[in-house]
Amino acid sequence: MSSTEIIKRRDFIKLLGAGTAAVSTAAYAQSGENAPAGLEALLSPSPKTEMTMRPDKTGKKVSLLGYGGMRWPTKQQEGRRGGPIDQEKVDELIDYAMKHGVNYYDTAPVYHGGQSERAMGKSLSRYSRKSYYIATKLSNFNPAQWDFDSSKEMYENSFEQLGVKYIDFYLLHSLGAGKEQFDNRFLKNGMLEFLISERKKGRIKRLGFSFHGDRESFLYALNQDVDWDFVQIQLNYFDWSQDADNRPGAAYMYNELDKRGIPIVVMEPLLGGRLANLNDKLLAELKQRDVDQSPAAWAFRFVGTQPRIMTALSGMTYMQHLEENIRTFSPLKPLTEDEQTFLQETATAMMKYPTVPCTACRYCMPCPFNVDIPANFAYLNKCIEAGAIPASRQSGNYAKLREAFLSNFDNSVPQKTQSLNCTECKHCVPLCPQHIKIPEQMKRINQLVENLKNNTL
Amino acid sequence: MGQHTSSAAASKSPIQHSSRSLTLPIMLGLLVLTTIVMLILAMFKVAAFFDFHALGFQLLLIFLLIVNLNLLMVLFHQSPVATGQEKQSRRKFITLSSSYAKNSAMGGVRQKMTAGIAAVTKKRNPKSKNPIIPAGATDFAQYKQMCNVCQACVEACPTKVLRPSLSLENLMLPELNFNDNACLLDCVKCNEACPTGALRPLTAEEKTDIQIGYAVWLRENCIVIEGKECAACETACPNGSLQLIQSGRFRIPIINTGRCLGCGACQAACPASPLKAIFIEGHKSHRQS
Numbered sequence: 040m041s042s043t044e045i046i047k048r049r050d051f052i053k054l055l056g057a058g059t060a061a062v063s064t065a066a067y068a069q070s071g072e073n074a075p076a077g078l079e080a081l082l083s084p085s086p087k088t089e090m091t092m093r094p095d096k097t098g099k100k101v102s103l104l105g106y107g108g109m110r111w112p113t114k115q116q117e118g119r120r121g122g123p124i125d126q127e128k129v130d131e132l133i134d135y136a137m138k139h140g141v142n143y144y145d146t147a148p149v150y151h152g153g154q155s156e157r158a159m160g161k162s163l164s165r166y167s168r169k170s171y172y173i174a175t176k177l178s179n180f181n182p183a184q185w186d187f188d189s190s191k192e193m194y195e196n197s198f199e200q201l202g203v204k205y206i207d208f209y210l211l212h213s214l215g216a217g218k219e220q221f222d223n224r225f226l227k228n229g230m231l232e233f234l235i236s237e238r239k240k241g242r243i244k245r246l247g248f249s250f251h252g253d254r255e256s257f258l259y260a261l262n263q264d265v266d267w268d269f270v271q272i273q274l275n276y277f278d279w280s281q282d283a284d285n286r287p288g289a290a291y292m293y294n295e296l297d298k299r300g301i302p303i304v305v306m307e308p309l310l311g312g313r314l315a316n317l318n319d320k321l322l323a324e325l326k327q328r329d330v331d332q333s334p335a336a337w338a339f340r341f342v343g344t345q346p347r348i349m350t351a352l353s354g355m356t357y358m359q360h361l362e363e364n365i366r367t368f369s370p371l372k373p374l375t376e377d378e379q380t381f382l383q384e385t386a387t388a389m390m391k392y393p394t395v396p397c398t399a400c401r402y403c404m405p406c407p408f409n410v411d412i413p414a415n416f417a418y419l420n421k422c423i424e425a426g427a428i429p430a431s432r433q434s435g436n437y438a439k440l441r442e443a444f445l446s447n448f449d450n451s452v453p454q455k456t457q458s459l460n461c462t463e464c465k466h467c468v469p470l471c472p473q474h475i476k477i478p479e480q481m482k483r484i485n486q487l488v489e490n491l492k493n494n495t496l
Numbered sequence: 497m498g499q500h501t502s503s504a505a506a507s508k509s510p511i512q513h514s515s516r517s518l519t520l521p522i523m524l525g526l527l528v529l530t531t532i533v534m535l536i537l538a539m540f541k542v543a544a545f546f547d548f549h550a551l552g553f554q555l556l557l558i559f560l561l562i563v564n565l566n567l568l569m570v571l572f573h574q575s576p577v578a579t580g581q582e583k584q585s586r587r588k589f590i591t592l593s594s595s596y597a598k599n600s601a602m603g604g605v606r607q608k609m610t611a612g613i614a615a616v617t618k619k620r621n622p623k624s625k626n627p628i629i630p631a632g633a634t635d636f637a638q639y640k641q642m643c644n645v646c647q648a649c650v651e652a653c654p655t656k657v658l659r660p661s662l663s664l665e666n667l668m669l670p671e672l673n674f675n676d677n678a679c680l681l682d683c684v685k686c687n688e689a690c691p692t693g694a695l696r697p698l699t700a701e702e703k704t705d706i707q708i709g710y711a712v713w714l715r716e717n718c719i720v721i722e723g724k725e726c727a728a729c730e731t732a733c734p735n736g737s738l739q740l741i742q743s744g745r746f747r748i749p750i751i752n753t754g755r756c757l758g759c760g761a762c763q764a765a766c767p768a769s770p771l772k773a774i775f776i777e778g779h780k781s782h783r784q785s
Contacts, residue, residue, distance in 0.1 A: 112781065115634060128635075128781070316754030323741045326750040330715075330743060333753065358780040425736070425755065450701045 215252015
């Protein structure tokens with residue numbers, strides 16, 4: 040073996056050795072920085088203990104962040120979302136939530152066309168029954184379900200779908216359409232009495248109701264001889280002090296419940312995601328106060344600052360939302376008084392932009408004429424918030440905005456499901472918990488589209 | 497590494513020789529043993545063990561590497577008498593490579609420790625936690641499963657932002673890198689090129705509705721904080737999801753994450769060097785509005 044050969048070979052080994060060492064250590068260091076397992080897990084304390092917990096009526100700890108089961112990830116159908124629930128992703132989300140201390144899981148028989156209960160029950164059944172609370176509802180909206188037997192069937196079916204022997208939180212779903220409807224749904228058929236007896240038996244641990252409606256209905260439901268264990272209301276900084284169309288502001292309901300010492304579950308803390316996507320002007324104002332805080336975090340902190348709130352529900356579809364929200368709540372930093380006033384001002388500013396207060400709950404669906412109501416509103420709101428609707432033909436880049444609005448409308452909402460198909464049958468009007476005058480709003484969209492198409496704006 | 501140690505080592509060379517001939521079978525034995533352990537684990541499908549992020553797996557890999565390196569050293573240095581010079585260079589190599597390994601493994605730790613105290617002085621690495629993948633892939637797990645790494649999309653990409661990954665776990669899987677260029681909003685060349693459906697066909701209009709990630713601004717890397725004027729990211733943003741606001745003395749960018757599509761135009765335009773002050777963080781599953 041000549042010496043030159045040896046040297047060459049030696050150089051080769053050096054290269055090889057250094058190369059493998061570099062690759063493996065680089066990968067090692069990288070996984071330490073980013074991966075959930077490995078070094079990271081050893082270095083950072085488990086965030087499980089950091090989630091803010093609030094007591095229920097009996098003093099049991101409930102996580103301040105609750106998981107809403109209305110917006111699970113769905114499988115793609117023909118390139119669009121909206122198919123069946125993606126169970127694998129639900130498992131992944133619930134695993135992450137359980138790991139970080141979320142223990143309140145809310146669903147209802149009507150969510151996802153009846154799939155939500157099953158998907159959630161399936162996913163949660165992998166955990167000890169004592170480690171989480173399940174909330175579901177009696178959604179007997181349809182007059183055909185008002186008799187005792189069909190309502191009871193709906194109740195029993197929830198146990199079967201969820202695969203549980205008892206339900207921790209049971210709600211009368213979406214009250215607020217007057218005394219008469221309350222009587223029909225729960226009193227005349229003896230359903231409320233039945234549910235109270237079920238609570239005595241222990242099949243229901245806590246009984247409450249969820250509410251969207253006027254002052255009178257609220258007090259009527261609240262003053263029933265039930266001893267409510269909790270009440271679910273819509274609360275966020277936008278409608279905290281708004282009393283519109285005889286709808287009480289959240290502050291009014293909060294104070295009434297606080298007086299009676301009833302723990303509160305909050306729904307729509309982000310107003311269907313709209314408080315997370317503010318328009319540029321408002322976003323700038325929020326960021327000016329704190330660059331690192333997202334609009335969603337502001338909204339959640341507002342909700343969590345009120346001490347009587349037991350849990351705030353968020354229907355998190357994407358892992359990134361779940362991660363961010365867990366960060367906000369672990370632990371929750373209450374707002375100062377100054378900050379609360381600031382958010383009130385933001386709400387006032389928001390009212391100047393005439394968006395449709397749709398939260399995409401889809402209670403109005405299906406429409407008998409196939410209009411995808413939430414999709415139409417979502418598109419309109421998106422355009423308003425982005426300032427992408429020209430005020431008139433004289434406005435700056437009218438031609439460009441016109442073109443963009445029309446072509447994107449067809450892409451976001453297929454023509455068959457656009458507002459144009461609305462016949463004003465008013466089927467949806469009583470179903471909307473936000474009391475949106477849907478047919479009128481549909482007409483508003485039609486008018487806008489027509490004006491843009493004919494250049495008559 | 498003094499003269500003293502090298503001469504001492506040279507005088508002990510006969511003993512070293514005998515120990516070296518002993519090392520060879522031991523090392524070989526260890527190699528065979530670890531391979532068998534791994535095979536058994538694989539047979540019983542202890543999948544979690546083979547997760548690259550599992551600490552056990554990483555330690556085993558490093559152990560295997562050490563065994564292999566030693567084995568190579570032993571195999572290629574059969575000559576019974578090594579010169580002092582040769583030994584020294586070998587020792588140098590070993591110290592060099594081990595100190596390198598130590599440094600990079602400690603990198604993550606050190607960064608963690610200083611993050612709270614010296615966040616402003618220490619620059620941060622603009623790197624996405626999740627891989628960034630093109631619109632039409634929906635979510636990473638599915639993309640990884642369906643892609644056969646044929647690189648047709650990489651070939652098709654007109655701005656060369658789509659590149660095969662060099663990370664061990666996703667080797668050759670095409671990923672987006674926005675350091676030099678941005679993904680064009682009206683371009684669907686990669687979707688057209690994909691033969692497996694890992695990237696489903698999209699129209700240009702559909703693509704403008706899909707958020708693949710969002711921009712993250714790193715204050716500590718930004719040249720504005722050094723007192724310079726810059727609006728490169730704002731100018732580059734194609735859909736107005738980035739605006740500059742006055743924050744104290746500085747004009748800083750804020751991002752509307754609800755609108756940001758993750759095209760990377762801001763990252764490509766950012767003049768901060770060598771570490772960009774704005775980068776795209778990939779979404780775990782793409783958002784479709």
